[in-house]
Amino acid sequence: MLDTNRPVPPGVTEDALDRALAAIAAAIGDDKVATDAGSLADFQDPFQFPGSARNVPCGVVSPRTVEEVQAIVRIANEHCVPLWPVGRGKNNGYGGAAPQVRGTVMLSFRDMNRVLEIDEELGYAIVEPGVSWFDLDEAIQAGGHELVASIVDIGWGGVVSNTLEHGLTYMPYSIDQASHCGLEVVLPDGDLLRTGSGAMDGNPTWPLYKRGLGPTSTELFMQSNLGIVTKMGYWLMPKPEVYMPLWLQLWDDARMPDVVDALRELMLAGTIAMRPQLSNTLCMASMLTARADWYDGAGPMPVEVIDRIAKELGLGRWMMRFALYGDEAVVDHNFAKLKRRFESIPTVSVVGEKRGADEWRTLPNPHERVMIGVPSIDLYKMAGWSGGDEGGHVDFSPVIPLTAQHAKAAQDLFSRMCTDAGFDYLGGMLPINGRATTFINVIPFDTKDEAQVDAAYEHAKRMVATAGKLGYGEYRAHLSFMDLAADQFGFNDHVQRRFNEAIKDTLDPNGIIAPGKSGIWGTRLREAGFPQP
């Protein structure tokens, strides 16, 4: 059923909305405010069944300066019009660049995409929220800096928005998602805050020291709707003498937990000091081929086919990409050590080759370029596993301890649930640190098949609730079940939500910044019936 009514925010008349949009246009320019269908098409979940979305925006505004962001926020407050900030407009697999509330005005940072500073001596950049991984890389190259940035798999995303979503990158600084330092934030009333050392005028340690004096609010603005981030410090690593991308293959699925134990030992010992990506056969295959290349039956792919894919693509039943960085002597020692440890597990092999800086940008395998900070979109193919160009996916990503016992329990549960729901099981682990790992479940579907789309989203929701009962919480939630994911964090009668909403009501009494983000609504919208059933 196609929705043709104009989306208007709750409790706001069309007149008030028009006045708000006109006031914003007066403040930032007519050409920076759009309400036409073409301009809004990007701001919805790209994988939902066409026309089924209720959470559609009413307009998009594109400020160019912090002062314009402040002006927009003040106007939005005056008219109770919700705003949803968007960096580069991706977030695929987690609901896309869509709002939670119908009639929201999207605040796009496409026109605030400047790399404001790169400091080679101290190894950092200060970036605006519209800077993509490509933009950052371009600025590093243009300046000739001997620095590398820890990046994501698909280079079109935003540095700030990925960081704010607790997003995962892969190089050493990505451990504990700790690459950022210092935020500038427009508060919901239009005031301007700088976190950490930035709270002092002219403090040169704003992008160097994560704290200041007193409580630190940086993490309060991540996965959050308490403010709009307009600047961020991002640490860049001096180029290592040697980069050695590595590949581990495991042919016996039942030995995966042993690999996890070895990985924990090696990460806690500092031998592996980056974020590995341990993927099962189908997860790896989805980045290289499509499902239809192998099998055209309905329901989950049979084990025999998976075995055939594992062999024909030379993947193994599990494959881990990872890397070493550093002085050649240290890399050599660590490689010998980790190879010995991993290969003590039956059916495991580890290979890799040392690379000097002159080779990094032209490595043929995009995985190997990503791990040294060279962005591309070559790994985007995954979305096409089921349905080709019309393929989509919804991701469920709980965090579990990095132990054999938990990895086995999670794998048994998630694979069984996928099979029961009729989906292929694409799973992978991306450790947060040497102690905990995200266990990513990519649920692929054909976006043209409404029943399959519905089944995928329902399956994902069941996984969220089932995992929550076992104490596994999502590191990042899909827009379509953000409230459900937040509900799982129920300690002491949902004190976290009550705490977050008390702060929300204080800073944003009208609830205009990203209402519903991470299940935080605030009193005004809860009283207006949100979250909607």
Add this chain to the structure above:
Amino acid sequence: MLDTNRPVPPGVTEDALDRALAAIAAAIGDDKVATDAGSLADFQDPFQFPGSARNVPCGVVSPRTVEEVQAIVRIANEHCVPLWPVGRGKNNGYGGAAPQVRGTVMLSFRDMNRVLEIDEELGYAIVEPGVSWFDLDEAIQAGGHELVASIVDIGWGGVVSNTLEHGLTYMPYSIDQASHCGLEVVLPDGDLLRTGSGAMDGNPTWPLYKRGLGPTSTELFMQSNLGIVTKMGYWLMPKPEVYMPLWLQLWDDARMPDVVDALRELMLAGTIAMRPQLSNTLCMASMLTARADWYDGAGPMPVEVIDRIAKELGLGRWMMRFALYGDEAVVDHNFAKLKRRFESIPTVSVVGEKRGADEWRTLPNPHERVMIGVPSIDLYKMAGWSGGDEGGHVDFSPVIPLTAQHAKAAQDLFSRMCTDAGFDYLGGMLPINGRATTFINVIPFDTKDEAQVDAAYEHAKRMVATAGKLGYGEYRAHLSFMDLAADQFGFNDHVQRRFNEAIKDTLDPNGIIAPGKSGIWGTRLREAGFPQP
């Protein structure tokens, strides 16, 4: 002038205070509430001139359980009696275990000192807020765990309280003060929050993953008065194959900035992956001897005497203690590399010796035990530099970029200010990470000499204000000039303070938790005239 009036909190009658103390005694036991002078003697700045303090408490209460903490907070709220939580009761150099407001009830955690859990596989402990560094070490040894804890110089302090103060430890996890993971917090209304993954019941990643879903509030409770921490996760490192304590000596004071540049390079390259301690001659000498052993003149010690100390104690004009941890082959490579780099600077030498685990606990030099997690109080001598057993110190600790340029500017300024004020210059750098360093200034004085005590505190205040104008903020503030230190963070009309106080008013409308901490008072106490001139 000795103060003999009973300390009563602002706006509270003696009757109301008595009723509050009686209610607390009924809740936690008579023997856990004390108001006698003997019991209160520990809860003041040990280095202030006797009898001069206005910020004296009216009582001390010692809960044994989280429920008792909740009960105390609820009673305190009912009667508007301020509480000041204290871990082990130290904080020397920063004002001691004293409150900011006269008549405060001290909430001592001496009876909540259990190590609740140690997990060897995942490398963490969960501790109560009264656990000292000695207690933690004892629990690790008693359990026979192959783990080491990153600790402070003086083992009598508290693990939780030091961490909450952004305190510095020395082993690899101390970089970015990142050893903690997950807090349990009694909120000002008595409610109980768990931060990060602890917001989900039974989530095993509470002490493993620093975040959960949505904004993370952990850092909001550090250097803070927004809640009372009752449990904390603390990461423990697997024992390295080799530990190699190292000593760098520099004989030419003018070359200190070159050492700072080399240190930054080596830390950013990962060659040095812990917190070094770079101290000038007098700072090192104060841990070994007393001023009177060398000089009995008034005013700052002449350079000739400093040179003589440097030579006779074999210290150099600057001395750095640091260490390598890891596999022997890696330690060997890194030692050769850093020795080559540092010794390229004229008058620098680096020495060290590799140590196996059987030697760590009995190393003769307490500095070398501290860097591998063996606590003692052998390094406490510093306080006696001026005045012997009656010696005291006040510390001023700004954060600066870890560059030659900033190190030289800071050193020139701070040493000149010390000379002008008539104090010996005891300075040292303890890097936060490879990009920023604390620049600790220890101002020593004789606590029996009232004029010298006053001069030391006035000198420290002048340094805070002067450094603030240059953009250098304190990482940790002394109680006697906490408001002044917080005032330096004045970006955008002190938005940080306004932001903190908005949250304070929401969570703690009566302002009962540690009023004045980090310059955060809240509306009720500001309207009652705080901070007092």
